[in-house]
Amino acid sequence: MRVKICGITQPKQSVAIANLGATALGFICVPSSPRYVTIEQIQGAVGQLPKNVDRIGVFANSSIAEISQTVKDSGLTGVQLHGDESPDFCSLLGENLGNIEIIKALRVRSFEDLNLAANYTKYIDTLLLDAYHPQQLGGTGHTLDWEMLQNFEPSCPWLLAGGLTPDNVVAAVNQVKPDGIDLSSGVEVKPGDKDLDKVALLFKKLRG
Ligand SMILES: O=C(O)c1ccccc1N[C@@H]1O[C@H](COP(=O)(O)O)[C@@H](O)[C@H]1O
Secondary structure: OEEEEEOOOOHHHHHHHHHHOOOEEEEEOOOOOOOEOOHHHHHHHHOOOOOOOEEEEEEOOOOHHHHHHHHHHHOOOEEEEOOOOOHHHHHHHHHHHOOOEEEEEEEEOOHHHHHOHHHHHHHOOEEEEEEOOOOOOOOOOOOOOHHHHOOOOOOOOEEEOOOOOOOOHHHHHHHHOOOEEEEOHHHEEEOOEEOHHHHHHHHHHHHO
């Protein structure tokens, strides 16, 4: 299963988390986030990573020019769009970025939100479902209603995010059966500072 650990800010932690088993790391390019990193910080963090670990930049309502420049300068292999980006925006971005993974995040509070997924799948590589929060775009630590996802079968791979922790991850995966998972605050000491013991426990639970 694909496991993305998001909100990495420190080069040392990025290598340690990859060694523990993460298949993708996320770098927050949203200036209002406490986990925000600059292009230089991303360069420092991805420099030592094994080639097979995906490096995903997380954006929210950034322009195509901004995203393209960041991808080019920092060696990202994918982008996660966590704002109100439209299907047309995803399609245009895909044309601009070429061989870069596009992950569209939907913040879900109702079936109406979930049904939006169908409008995106032909323009993106991967869908991500996160919890909706009225004041925060992401990294909220809130779970979404997993019951709603019982019959969720989009026509592209998808990741479950939102409030996952070493304690609830096995239940989430068994109940919802996503193609992968994405965690941020559930494996942190504080925003931007990952707790490596919690990350290790996460992989232990997943392997168990
Ligand atoms: O983590 C952030 O600060 C952030 C800011 C803006 C957009 C997305 C952000 N993070 C994403 O939020 C989800 C879930 O996080 P959590 O596990 O509930 O803390 C995850 O996909 C992050 O990529």
